[in-house]
Amino acid sequence: MFQKILIANRGEIALRVLRACKELGIQTVVVHSTADSDAMHVRLADESVCIGPPPSRESYLNIHQIVAACEITGADAVHPGYGFLSENAKFADILAAHNITFIGPSGDHIRVMGDKIEAKRTAKRLGIPVVPGSDGAISEEKEAKRVAAEIGYPVIIKASAGGGGRGMKVAHTEADLEVALQTARSEAGAAFGDDAVYIEKYLQKPRHIEVQVFGDGAGRGVHFGERDCSLQRRHQKVWEEANSPALNAEERSRIGGICAKAIADLGYSGAGTIEFLYENGEFYFIEMNTRLQVEHPVTEAITGIDLVHEQIRVASGGGLSVRQEDIKFNGHAIECRINAEDARTFTPSPGTITHFHTPGGLGIRVDSGVYSGYKIPPYYDSLIGKLIVHGRNRVECMMRLRRALDEFVVDGIKTTLPLFRDLVGNPDIANGDYDIHWLEKYLAKGE
Template sequence: MFSKILIANRGEIALRILRACKELGIATVAVHSTADANAMHVRLADESVCIGPHTARDSYLNIPSLMAACEITGADAVHPGYGFLSENARFAEILEAHKIAFIGPSSEHIRIMGDKIEAKQTAKRLGIPVVPGSEGGVTSATEAKRIAAEIGYPVLLKAAAGGGGRGMKVALNEGEIETAYSTARVEARNSFGDDTLYMEKYLQKPRHIEVQILGDGKGRAVHLGERDCSLQRRHQKVLEEAPSPALNAANRKKIGDICAKAMADMSYSGVGTIEFLYENGEFYFIEMNTRLQVEHPVTEMITGIDLVNEQIRIASGGDLGFTQDDITFEGHAIECRINAEHARTFVPSPGKITYYHPPGGLGVRVDSGVYQGYSIPPHYDSLIGKLIVHGRNRVECMMRLRRCLDEFVVDGIETTIPLFRELVDNQDIANGMYDIHWLEKYLADPVDI
């Protein structure tokens, strides 16, 4: 087991990792920018190192500064959390060259799954169902029209190096291809420095279903069920739940077994999430995230498995401690992402928290790094916490979520809590009848909340 882990992240995920380390008896190093000097994970870590100014590129994305922090503190492993350098193959390689463990998959697997085209080809080779589309990059609008004619409209042009909804454009017919292609290329180049595009069939009303997997890098892997992440705004997840209200037991087992076998065949190490669009009983692979997900707590709540603990244990050379038959799914869990944003416009709202009162009680978990008197900096993602609730079934879970949202108080800044209070009272949400377009249509209704 590792003796000291450097946590190369900030906010709630840094605190989540720190807590897991402490429960394993592992010393912790918090790194922080000048803007995060008073962050909770910095206060609670055994050691802390300032790695640069407030800009992410000069601090949390600054590999030389992170390597210096490892050397200064003697850390023998790094946990990247999510975002920042968590899926940076070069960072994993540099750590390996310095004999410091990267708590995540191999740099090779990060690189393969980080390229959307290669990831799709790999998934297809491993027996994972994929969305019909181009075999590789689409090099011209003319080629895009040819492929679209084969797979049928509407189609989606996507950045090969993309993420977060950037570099994605829909063409409903041939007349829209030219504009969609040129716009997506410019956006991809500006966002990722790579204007390579690929094309997929655009599904009309799909759900976003993702399967959590765990492998030991030695040819063994299991799945830990699925999460439904269909409530999204601009391709950003807002609320997640497990299990999905759209799947039955047979579909759940089928796609879970496919993913677990694929990861075992790949000798994948650590946690990962295989994401799908699901429509009319069929799954279509869209990407794989080779890291811990923001929404991992809902899986922990229904399985009782600590995913961060497992990440650390496997990265230190441990085997899978259980088989697929050992994993049971109990009840239902929902996570709400609490952002420092206006509840309907999503305009960021940094500032000082003047009063903070999180909810509690049976089956309630709040993952957050904020506290009363803490000032939310304007330089980073607006996520300030996650409310996760668990119930014996979905109805009980929804009732508990409603109660918790009424208890949750964050004064001094705007948050998205009012939006969630409205959503839990919506009949479509109560019935589990929503797709990836539902929330955007709902938000288009000019209602004050």
């Protein structure tokens, strides 16, 4: 087991990883920018190192400074959390060159799955169902028209190196295709430095289903069930559930088995999430995230397994602690991402939290690094906390969530709490009857 882990992140995920390390008896080092000197994870860590000014590129994305912090403190492993350098193959390679363990997959696997086109080819080879579309990058309008005619309109054009909805455009007819292609390539080039795009069939009313997987790097793989992440705004997840209200036990077992076998065959090590669009009983691969997900707590709630403990165990050479038959699903869990944003306009709302009170009681978990008097900086992601609620079934979970939202108090800034209080009372949400377009249509009605 590791002696000392450096946590290369900030906010609630840094605190989440820190807690897991403490439970395992591992010393912790956190890095921070000057803007985060009073953050909770900095206060609680065994050691902290300031690695630069507020801009991420000069601090949390500064590989040189993070490696130097490892060497100064004697950290023998790095946990990247999510975001920042968590899916940076170069970072994983550099750590390996310095004999520091990256708590995650190999740089090669990060590269393969970070390229959307190569990821799709790999998924297809591993027996994972994929969305019909182009076999590779599309560069010419003529080729785009041929592929679109073959798979049928509407189609979606996506950036190969993309994420977060950037470089994505929908074409409903051939007349739309030229502009959509040019716009997607332009956005992809500006956002990612790579204007390669590909085309897929655009599904009309799909759900976003993702499967949590783990590999030991030596040919074993397991799945921890699925999460439903269909409630999204601009391709950003807002509300996540486990298990999905849309799947039955047979479908869950089928897609989980496919994903676990694929991870084993790939020789993958650590945590990963295989994401699908799901429509009319069929799953279509869209991407794989080679890291811990923001929404991992709902999986922990229904399985009782600490996924960060599992990450650390696998990275240290201890292998998986569970076999597939050991993983049981208990009840239902929902996570609400609470952001420092206006609940209607989603305008960021940095500032000082004058009062912070979290709900409690059976089945309630709050992952947050903020506190009364904490100043939300304007430089980073607006997530300030996650409310995770677990119940014996979805009905109990929803009732408990409603109560927990009423107890949650964040004063001094605007948050998205009012949005969740609206959603928990909506009949469609109560019935689990929603798709990836539902939330944006709901928000548009209120404008």
